[in-house]
Amino acid sequence: xxxxxxxxxxxxxxxxxxxxxxxxxxxxxxxxxxxxxxxxxxxxxxxxxxxxxxxxxxxxxxxxxxxxxxxxxxxxxxxxxxxxxxxxxxxxxxxxxxxxxxxxxxxxxxxxxxxxxxxxxxxxxxxxxxxxxxxxxxxxxxxxxxxxxxxxxxxxxxxxxxxxxxxxxxxxxxxxxxxxxxxxxxxxxxxxxxxxxxxxxxxxxxxxxxxxxxxxxxxxxxxxxxxxxxxxxxxxxxxxxxxxxxxxxxxxxxxxxxxxxxxxxxxxxxxxxxxxxxxxxxxxxxxxxxxxxxxxxxxxxxxxxxxxxxxxxxxxxxxxxxxxxxxxxxxxxxxxxxxx
Numbered sequence: 001x002x003x004x005x006x007x008x009x010x011x012x013x014x015x016x017x018x019x020x021x022x023x024x025x026x027x028x029x030x031x032x033x034x035x036x037x038x039x040x041x042x043x044x045x046x047x048x049x050x051x052x053x054x055x056x057x058x059x060x061x062x063x064x065x066x067x068x069x070x071x072x073x074x075x076x077x078x079x080x081x082x083x084x085x086x087x088x089x090x091x092x093x094x095x096x097x098x099x100x101x102x103x104x105x106x107x108x109x110x111x112x113x114x115x116x117x118x119x120x121x122x123x124x125x126x127x128x129x130x131x132x133x134x135x136x137x138x139x140x141x142x143x144x145x146x147x148x149x150x151x152x153x154x155x156x157x158x159x160x161x162x163x164x165x166x167x168x169x170x171x172x173x174x175x176x177x178x179x180x181x182x183x184x185x186x187x188x189x190x191x192x193x194x195x196x197x198x199x200x201x202x203x204x205x206x207x208x209x210x211x212x213x214x215x216x217x218x219x220x221x222x223x224x225x226x227x228x229x230x231x232x233x234x235x236x237x238x239x240x241x242x243x244x245x246x247x248x249x250x251x252x253x254x255x256x257x258x259x260x261x262x263x264x265x266x267x268x269x270x271x272x273x274x275x276x277x278x279x280x281x282x283x284x285x286x287x288x289x290x291x292x293x294x295x296x297x298x299x300x301x302x303x304x305x306x307x308x309x310x311x312x313x314x315x316x317x318x319x320x321x322x323x324x325x326x327x328x329x330x331x332x333x334x335x336x337x338x339x340x
Contacts, residue, residue: 005160006195008152009188010142015156017136021097021120022051022157025060029095029119033103034067034110035254038210040102041074041083042172043124043146047099048079049165050154060097067110071255074171076209078164088115095119102126102146104308106133124149129299129308141310144184147172151192163200170201171210178262179211182312218256221246225260231267232330236337238264242277243322254280265291272296272333276326279317286325289315301336305329 022028030048032040044064051062064083074080088111099122103109106116123134126149128141143149147169154165161169173193177185180193197203214222221242228241242257250256257277265273271293279285288305290298292312299314305328307316318325 006151006155006192008155009148009192010140010152013138013140013149013152013156015138015153018099018122018124018138018153019157021122021136022060025095025097025120027095028060028062028097028099030062030064030099030101031103031109031111032066032101033108036066036068036071037102037258038074038175039145039147039172041070041077041080042168042170042175043101043150044083044168045074045077045079046147046150046154046165046168046172047101048082049162049168050157050159052079053159053162063095071258073210073213073255073258077168077171088112097122099124100134101150104130106131124153127309129303129314144182144186144189145173145176147176148189148192151196161195161199166196166199166201167206170196170203170206174203174206175210179207215252215256217251217253220250221252221256222260222263224250225257226263229264231270233272233334233337235269237272237274237333238267238270239274239276240264241275241322244278247280261289261291265293271337272298272301274329274333276322276329282319284321285317285319286322287315287317288325288329289313295340296336298336301332304332 028051030044032044048062048064065088066083066085069085070080070083096119098116098119100109101124103125104127121134122136124138124146126141126143126146130139132139151169224246225240225242230239232239240260261273261275273291275289277287279287290302292298297311299309299311302309302314302316305316305318307314309315318328
């Protein structure tokens with residue numbers, strides 16, 4: 001495969017603070033948010049692959065550590081088995097540079113304060129709601145995915161894409177653009193995708209791993225979840241739920257809920273889709289996801305509930321009984337829709 005040196009999506013981003021920190025580091029730890037998705041994992045694997053290579057002027061030891069495991073559907077990516085998971089302990093070697101990827105707030109990394117002590121924290125993210133929690137913050141909502149930001153960072157570092165790096169970035173971009181269907185899929189994004197394929201990313205095998213490998217228990221969860229479907233706000237909002245009991249009945253886990261909200265959004269006339277599921281780690285806490293279709297900004301909606309995200313995809317966490325949480329969410333959804 002020939003070396004690919006593509007042009008960046010955005011040439012006006014100053015990556016030098018990040019590059020300087022990387023080149024001066026002795027030990028780097030890459031981390032993404034709790035319950036990682038394709039963008040977080042793809043960004044992490046791509047950057048790890050590049051920093052571990054001999055072609056960059058990076059002499060630091062590089063490690064990956066997330067609170068939660070790499071989801072099964074992304075385990076095919078090279079280096080996925082090298083990502084450590086769980087609570088950070090004193091036995092783990094301290095880092096002098098920590099790079100947080102695709103995470104809007106430090107608390108969403110799920111790590112104790114001791115994890116960050118003595119380290120330069122670099123925050124690379126594309127969410128407009130990002131809280132700029134790093135010592136170095138590269139936050140740019142123009143990007144369709146954090147993986148696309150890693151694409152530009154590696155170009156700025158003079159890195160020649162290989163198949164492993166390209167595949168990881170392709171996963172990040174494909175999943176965060178809903179397979180290149182969202183409005184964030186600009187001509188520049190398609191050019192980037194072409195560069196990734198030319199560098200060795202294989203769209204169909206990647207698609208099979210990510211979208212065509214659902215477990216049987218996951219199919220049972222899909223049918224159970226769709227049975228909860230409710231339509232409100234005069235047909236403008238669609239709601240689906242997953243409870244602890246549904247996990248027990250189907251044998252599915254939280255990974256099997258990925259993408260279920262998209263079925264609710266796909267209904268004709270629906271402007272906001274809502275998915276509420278119980279938190280697998282904290283009793284009485286609920287994770288709420290929102291998807292918008294045309295005019296409703298669900299990023300602002302989620303922000304009103306203490307969360308954040310993008311105009312068409314966002315979320316938050318709430319505590320209380322299911323009915324209490326549902327009532328709070330319904331009030332904000334109705335308010336958002338009535339404003340248009």
